[in-house]
Amino acid sequence: MSERQWLREYDPRSYPPFAVTVDLAVFTLRGDDLCVLLVRRGEYPHRGRWALPGGHVLHGRESADDAAHRELLEETGVDAWRSNAHLQQLAAYSAPDRDPRMAAGLQVVSIAYVALAPGLPDAVAGTDAADARWTPVGAVPALAFDHDRILADAVERVRAKLEYTTSALHFVTAPFSLTELRRVYEAVWGRSVEPANFRRKVLATPGFVSPVDRAATAPGRRGGRPPELYGPGGAATVDPPIRRPM
CATH class of the missing domain: 3.90.79.10 (Nucleoside Triphosphate Pyrophosphohydrolase)
Incomplete structure (x- = not known):
């Protein structure tokens, strides 16, 4: 047939x-x-x-x-x-x-x-x-x-x-601060994340985030140090992983 x-x-x-x-x-x-x-x-x-x-x-x-x-x-x-x-x-x-x-x-x-x-x-x-x-x-x-x-x-x-993975980036809109990104992890995990350790791990991961020109994101700002802002860096994975606090 x-x-x-x-x-x-x-x-x-x-x-x-x-x-x-x-x-x-x-x-x-x-x-x-x-x-x-x-x-x-x-x-x-x-x-x-x-x-x-x-x-x-x-x-x-x-x-x-x-x-x-x-x-x-x-x-x-x-x-x-x-x-x-x-x-x-x-x-x-x-x-x-x-x-x-x-x-x-x-x-x-x-x-x-x-x-x-x-x-x-x-x-x-x-x-x-x-x-x-x-x-x-x-x-x-x-x-x-x-x-x-x-x-x-x-x-x-x-x-x-x-x-x-870098899926946390889907919860924020660029430009964002590392504090905003850390709060994503804390909200999703329901756990506090140590700021200094989190910052070190994110910045040590190639392609996780990419710095944004601070002056360009705050036109007309005078005095004081503008915040450090970032955008997605293009990477999809995080290695070594950022482990959930127990």
């Missing part, structure tokens, strides 16, 4: 219904807190409960990555293709009991993503949500579906990547 013959005879109704969704763990810093975007579901299932934002992958029209970018733009107004936002696939979640619709025979698999961006605006509920808010990761209520697990995995991913 040729492939063309096989396609003519292929009957998708022979297989159980299947849906793919994307869920987004969107993080930003608000004050001294690492916050995640939550939405209150306006539709069933789990109507009225808080959840991570997300939605279905449009069948035959987009990839999971495209759906994640679309959902991030719809939920936050952030275009990850054209901004300092960072969007990365986290994991796939497919437990048989993860979605109530599975009881009706629909297999629902979610591909979760982590998004990082600096200074995101106040949350605004989308068309299918009753409410939206930024919530400190330490004050998140019980979430719908398996979003508690997804969020826990996402938080640990973000915390771990700060040790060996």
Whole structure:
């Protein structure tokens, strides 16, 4: 049998219904807190409960990555293709009991993503949500579906990547001071970081940060020493790693 013959005879109704969704763990810093975007579901299932934002992958029209970018733009107004936002696939979640619709025979698999961006605006509920808010990761209520697990995995991913990558730079806008950068680590890790040791490690890592002309960033400033400011240095990894305080 040729492939063309096989396609003519292929009957998708022979297989159980299947849906793919994307869920987004969107993080930003608000004050001294690492916050995640939550939405209150306006539709069933789990109507009225808080959840991570997300939605279905449009069948035959987009990839999971495209759906994640679309959902991030719809939920936050952030275009990850054209901004300092960072969007990365986290994991796939497919437990048989993860979605109530599975009881009706629909297999629902979610591909979760982590998004990082600096200074995101106040949350605004989308068309299918009753409410939206930024919530400190330490004050998140019980979430719908398996979003508690997804969020826990996402938080640990973000915390771990700060040790060996320059992902902290996605939480700040250049130019920034090393104090601002250190506060990112403290907010994400929930631990104090010793300033002098942090400064030494950052400046000793080739390509982590790049000095910015202080005079150019403070035109018209008179008297006093302008602050030392930096921008991204182009490196993606930190070697040796900056270890989390225990």
